[in-house]
Amino acid sequence: MRYLTAGESHGPQLTTIIEGMPAGMPLIAEDINNELARRQKGYGRGRRMQIEKDEVQITAGIRHGQTLGSPIALVVENNDWKHWTGIMGQEPLDDPSSEAVKRKISRPRPGHADLNGAIKYGHRDMRNVLERSSARETTVRVAAGAAAKKLLSLLGVELVAHVVEIGGVKAQNLSYSSLEELREVTEESPVRCFDTAAGKEMMAAIDEAKKNGDTIGGVVEVIAEGMPAGVGSYVHYDRKLDGKLAAAIMSINAFKGVEIGIGFEAARKPGSQVHDEIAWEEGRGYFRKTNRLGGFEGGMTTGMPIVVRGVMKPIPTLYKPLLSVDIDSKEPFSASIERSDACAVPAAAVVCENVVAWELASALVDQFYADRFDTLKATIEEQRRTARDF
Numbered sequence: 254m255r256y257l258t259a260g261e262s263h264g265p266q267l268t269t270i271i272e273g274m275p276a277g278m279p280l281i282a283e284d285i286n287n288e289l290a291r292r293q294k295g296y297g298r299g300r301r302m303q304i305e306k307d308e309v310q311i312t313a314g315i316r317h318g319q320t321l322g323s324p325i326a327l328v329v330e331n332n333d334w335k336h337w338t339g340i341m342g343q344e345p346l347d348d349p350s351s352e353a354v355k356r357k358i359s360r361p362r363p364g365h366a367d368l369n370g371a372i373k374y375g376h377r378d379m380r381n382v383l384e385r386s387s388a389r390e391t392t393v394r395v396a397a398g399a400a401a402k403k404l405l406s407l408l409g410v411e412l413v414a415h416v417v418e419i420g421g422v423k424a425q426n427l428s429y430s431s432l433e434e435l436r437e438v439t440e441e442s443p444v445r446c447f448d449t450a451a452g453k454e455m456m457a458a459i460d461e462a463k464k465n466g467d468t469i470g471g472v473v474e475v476i477a478e479g480m481p482a483g484v485g486s487y488v489h490y491d492r493k494l495d496g497k498l499a500a501a502i503m504s505i506n507a508f509k510g511v512e513i514g515i516g517f518e519a520a521r522k523p524g525s526q527v528h529d530e531i532a533w534e535e536g537r538g539y540f541r542k543t544n545r546l547g548g549f550e551g552g553m554t555t556g557m558p559i560v561v562r563g564v565m566k567p568i569p570t571l572y573k574p575l576l577s578v579d580i581d582s583k584e585p586f587s588a589s590i591e592r593s594d595a596c597a598v599p600a601a602a603v604v605c606e607n608v609v610a611w612e613l614a615s616a617l618v619d620q621f622y623a624d625r626f627d628t629l630k631a632t633i634e635e636q637r638r639t640a641r642d643f
């Protein structure tokens with residue numbers, strides 16, 4: 254499967270086209286809207302999330318609630334567009350007194366895509382970079398991921414994301430060691446972190462950052478349960494599924510690190526405390542006695558829960574900006590200020606969950622015959638049986 258997205262942050266709408274989703278799978282707008290709503294929650298976001306109420310329009314590929322096997326097109330409108338028509342219009346810029354010319358951006362923000370994007374594409378107005386590099390694009394990545402998540406759920410694969418820490422404050426109830434505990438995690442999981450005593454500390458840290466014109470980041474974790482063993486491959490670097498997950502997380506705006514299982518901690522432990530002993534039981538098949546490797550060996554799933562963590566850096570736009578250089582005068586100046594979030598870690602957790610869902614669903618569709626959903630389901634059930642009795 255593959256998908257592309259199009260759309261600017263303050264343009265009329267965002268679009269994604271999904272290719273390769275099997276035919277005959279139930280999918281309705283509500284499946285996608287639930288995920289879009291989850292992505293909009295959280296403490297520390299700017300005013301934009303109050304302006305938007307993200308809802309999908311399905312414009313192709315689905316009829317009477319079922320996928321057709323043809324490309325699926327999903328559109329989400331930007332409510333904010335109506336405030337930006339002067340700046341984001343299609344007409345050529347020949348009036349020097351126009352709003353678009355007056356609001357030209359020439360002072361790149363450290364940590365955002367502004368300067369590198371301007372150099373690469375030759376844009377003297379860095380709004381041309383900002384509009385597409387904005388994480389507004391993650392709206393339709395989540396829409397595509399929601400379709401993948403539905404596919405996974407119908408195949409018995411469930412996943413959930415939660416916040417591990419924000420601004421150095423660790424979340425409570427981190428030990429999702431049993432599958433029962435994982436199932437207890439509700440739809441609200443990425444914002445549940447704020448309901449605890451540690452959550453109040455996180456909120457205070459966000460308030461403090463905001464007061465200082467600063468921003469904070471954090472760590473999120475995605476757990477996926479129910480993937481059959483042997484998905485992915487060891488035979489080629491670009492078929493290793495753990496590598497694809499790492500790339501998917503790193504492709505999310507502001508993500509600077511990925512861990513699978515115990516991740517970086519493995520560097521400080523002997524092999525006997527890193528690798529997971531293998532066992533077999535009638536009815537259950539093979540399993541690992543621990544899951545320190547987070548569900549992967551040799552680029553393939555082990556059948557144990559997949560555990561992936563991602564690190565989000567603090568948001569780059571600062572209300573007390575860092576020093577930068579004006580690209581027109583080459584003089585030092587404070588970087589430009591755009592309306593901005595102080596912390597978007599819970600929203601980013603939902604993005605992580607959905608990009609992981611996309612990679613897992615893609616891996617299943619690519620590995621098993623999948624023009625038809627019913628055939629895919631039967632093949633995967635067969636794979637589970639084969640792996641159990643192998």
Ligand SMILES: Cc1cc2nc3c(=O)[nH]c(=O)nc-3n(C[C@H](O)[C@H](O)[C@H](O)COP(=O)(O)O)c2cc1C
Pocket residue numbers: 299364365366386387388391505506507508568569570592593594595597600601604
């Ligand atoms: C959900 C989400 C919301 C974000 N909100 C903002 C924001 O309000 N202001 C900002 O400067 N960056 C924001 N970012 C981060 C930037 O989009 C990101 O830092 C930028 O695209 C540069 O990419 P890089 O940090 O991956 O190098 C957000 C990221 C995510 C995932």
Ligand SMILES: C=C(O[C@@H]1CC(C(=O)O)=C[C@@H](OP(=O)(O)O)[C@H]1O)C(=O)O
Pocket residue numbers: 262299300301302386387388389392506591592593594
């Ligand atoms: C719009 C979203 O996030 C945006 C991501 C973003 C950035 O620079 O990445 C900057 C902000 O944009 P604005 O200036 O319009 O408020 C965020 O609000 C979203 O998540 O839907």
